[in-house]
Amino acid sequence: MKYEWTDSYCLSKPGAEKDYKLEWDATRYMIRGKxxxxxxGDREGKPILTIKLEPFFGAFLCGRYKDIVPGYYMNKEHWVSLYLDGDVPDETVREMLDQAYRLVLESFSKKIQKEICS
Structure with a gap:
């Protein structure tokens, strides 16, 4: 599996936390529960990383990379899934995770954003 660095990268973000959801057999990365x-994994058990993105950026990436598909078991407009055995450049994956984190952080009030980032 590629992209082993994604766990530490997600957790390096201010206020980021993770948990394991047994019913989904998945590790979730969140900010205050979001x-x-x-x-x-997908239905065949292939490892995937599902990431929240702006719809236009997600659609662009799905069209550009065969290893990025609309979000598996998620809202297909706002989420994409990256196959972890694929060939998407690390820099693109970092950009995806940065955008996902930023989208969720910006959904909080300015006061809470300040608390998270301080």
């Missing part, structure tokens, strides 16, 4: 990424 998920920005999730690592699990």
């Amino acid at each position: 998920m920005f990424a999730m690592q699990g």
Whole structure:
């Protein structure tokens, strides 16, 4: 499996936390309970990382990379799934995770954003 660095990268973000959801057999990355990424598997058990993105960026990536597909078991407009055995450049995956984190962080009030980032 590639992208072993994603766990530490997600957790390096201010206020990021993770848990394991047994019912989904997936590790979730969240800010105060709001998920920005999730690592699990598809129906065949292939490892995937599902990431929240702006719809236009997600659609662009799905069209560009065969290893990025609309979010598995998620809202297909706002989430994409990255196959962890794929060939998407690390820098693109970092950009995806940065955007996901930022989208969730910006959903909080300015006061809470300040608390999280301080």
